[in-house]
Amino acid sequence: MGTREVYEEKLRTGNLYHDPTIKPGLGSPRCPRCLSLVNPNSGEGEWAITSVLHDAAAVAGSGAGALLSAVHGFNTGIPFIQKHVRGSKWMHLLIGLPPLLLYSGASAAFGAYVVPKFTQLTVTSYYAASSASHYAISQITRSIEEAHSSRSLQDKPR
Template sequence: MADRASPSRCSRCPNCSGPLSKDVETSSWTVAPLIRDSFCMIGSSVGGIASAFYGFNHAMPIVRRFVKGPMWLHFMIGAPPVIVFSSACAGLAGGAVPALAQLVSSSYHAAMASSSLAHSPSQDDTIHKRSSSPL
C-alpha cells in the first residue's frame, strides 16, 4: 500500500493530463449528478422552446400556403410535425448541454493539472523506458 501514489500526481499522463486509472476519471473530473440533471432540464426546456418557435414560424406559412381553410385546420395539420421536431431538438439539447458541461469541466481540470505539474526530464526518461511496444 505504501507504493501507491496519490491519484493527482502519478496517475495522469504527463503529456496530456489524461487519467491513467479508472478511479481518477470518476472522482474529481466528473460533474455532480445534481448539476448534470439541472443542465439536462435546462437544455431540454431551451431546446424545446427554441425549436417550437422556429418550427411554428417556418412551418405555418408553408401550411397556410398549401392548405386552404380555417385557422384551426392549419394548426391540426401543421402542429404534429412541429411537435415532433420540437421534441427531437429538446432531446438533443438535453443531452448536449450536460455533455458540454462535462467537457468544459474536464478541460478546466486538465488545464489546471497540467499547469500545476512540473514537467521534468526524469519523467520523460521513465516514460520512454516504460513505453516499449511489441508492435
C-alpha cells in the same frame, strides 16, 4: 456539520457522500468557480460532474431545445402549411401542430443529451488545463530555484 475529528472519522469509514466540504481531504472536491461537486474517481479516472449538475444541465438543455425548436417551427412550419393547404387558420394549426410537437420533443431530447455532455467537457477541460499549467509552473519554478542555488554556491567565498 461537525468538527475536524468527525470529518476525519467519516473519511476513514467512507461515509462522506452526504457531507461534503470545500477543504481538501475532508470530502468531495468542488469546482473553484461554481462550487459544484466534482468527482475525480469516476470509472476511467477522469473528472465527472455530479448527478445534480448533470440533471440541472439536462433540464436546461431540454427546455432550451424545446423552446428554440417551437419558435423555429412556428416561424417556418406554419407559413409553409399556410402556403400549401387551403382553409382556415384553425385547420393550419391542426395540421401543423403534430409535426411541431414531434420536432420540439426531438429537440428537447437532443438538448437534454448534449448540454450535460458539453458541461462534462468543459469541467474536464478546465481541470486538465489547470493541472497542466500547475505542472508547467512548478517545473519552471524548480529550474529557476536550481539555477539560483547553483549560482549562489559558486559565488560563496571559500
